Amino acid sequence: MNEAEKEYISPVGEGLYSANTGDWRTQKPEIDQETCSRCGTCLIYCPTSSVRRADGRFIINLSFCKGCGVCAAECPNGCIAMTREAKR
């Protein structure tokens, strides 16, 4: 239990629930770092918070990305490509 959890009367259970939503993906996004203007639009709109900013670059963490294509549709420079996931 962390400090925040201890503040409350009953414990919050056994921990964080997390579904393996990365498994749902049928297509996967990839940012072309050459043409990316570093605007961050993809980070703002990714429903699963899968886009991260590191040293001013934007990168996609695929662990929980559902492959919705929102980032590719919203990117003003069209530099995110969606490609089919290999069958798992």
Add this chain to the structure above:
Amino acid sequence: MNALDLLAEREDMISPGISACVGCNVELTLRIVMKVLGPNTVLAIPPGCMGGVGVVGWNKRSGAKVPVFFPLLDNTASMLAGIRLAYDAKGKDANIVAFAGDGATVDAGFQALSGVAERGDRIIYICYDNEGYMNTGYQRSSSTSKGSWTSTTPVSKDGHGGKRQNGKDFPMIMAMHDIPYVATASPAYVPDLIRKVEEAMKVRDGLAYIHVYNPCLTGWGIRAEESISVARLAVKTRYFPLYEARRREFRITVPVPKPLPIENFTSRIKKFSHLGPEAIADLGKLAEDRYAFLQSLCRGKDNNA
């Protein structure tokens, strides 16, 4: 802090893997709202999509990093009023927040919410309006737009049917309660949404209510990647205007001086696909009437374009 820095730097208060539909803009809304609210928050999520996808918990685990409750569909606001009193009695402060769908807000939960508004209990109530009971199979609610196909307002093979009544103008109903803060918001206008949550957090003397319009991909029939663009079109066609009101002081926060034709919005949504030009024009007329009414409430302000 600008919107991008806030979203890039703050901790995500929601589990990374919640089972909302692929591309769901309510999942996006919840993550953004919780990043703004931060860890000192007590969250209540009544039955509905966001309850169902694992945020309130599953198998002794919880999908949020803050205390989260699963109240009934009809008592969310009054339960939070009690939590506020308990916190006051203990001399503690926190954001006491509801994140509820339209069913739990405009239908079943309305009495409790109206009571909280009138009594002036200090809570933040956020409604994600996807126009129906989506996680139980797309039944209509009193927020559902006229003409919509839902599982309880079916459409015949020759294109007749759909909901016969207009949806309630619910944020306006809340504004008429004279509460300290009411706002409408959209997942397509993130800086506006963030600022409104921050304004709600500043309220000390009663209810802050935010109504977010969330087009439902699965229930309305929208392509996943168009999740944000359809939400944006609702604003650009004046179908869902973005405004805020402080005790009836109204202000349009995203003026739409040149609205796009309503077809730009409706044609992207399958639940309207059976509607003829007249029915679509009716929806456009409703949007114009409501926008004109809103402008009349903003009279005298310079941003009432």
